[in-house]
Amino acid sequence: METSPASADPTVSRIILNAKDPAAHAYVDDLTSLASAKSKARRLLEGFDGLLLPTTTEHPSIADVVAEPLAINRRMGTFTNFCNLLDMAAVAVPGQATDAGHPFG
Structure with missing residues (x-):
């Protein structure tokens, strides 16, 4: 995406290029938060179809x-x-x- 290929959608390119900015520790923190949210959601929704x-x-x-x-x-x-x-x-x-x-x- 950094070479700006003509066939790339500009919005999609921007999203993909923004993914390189977070530091590795921030990514790990986000994964930890997401795992916690998944666990809470499973408990909260238990018993619901x-x-x-x-x-x-x-x-x-x-x-x-x-x-x-x-x-x-x-x-x-x-x-x-x-x-x-x-x-x-x-x-x-x-x-x-x-x-x-x-x-x-």
Whole structure:
């Protein structure tokens, strides 16, 4: 990514290049925190078969995403990003459209 290949998405390149900045000890600290969060989540959710959560917080336009791709995607994953981090499975199930005609799940 450091050579700025023409085929690379600029947002993805920025995310990948930012990954080289944290020091090794910070990475280890993050892994420790994540392991603790996984353990707490398993205990908290023991006995539950699943969680029902909204799939997103908003319905941005393509122009909105182009203007602030990281911020929009971060907000859109508010209710679901933790699934990946905690090694949980997630399924998006379509629901009835909102009053504005936007999809909902």
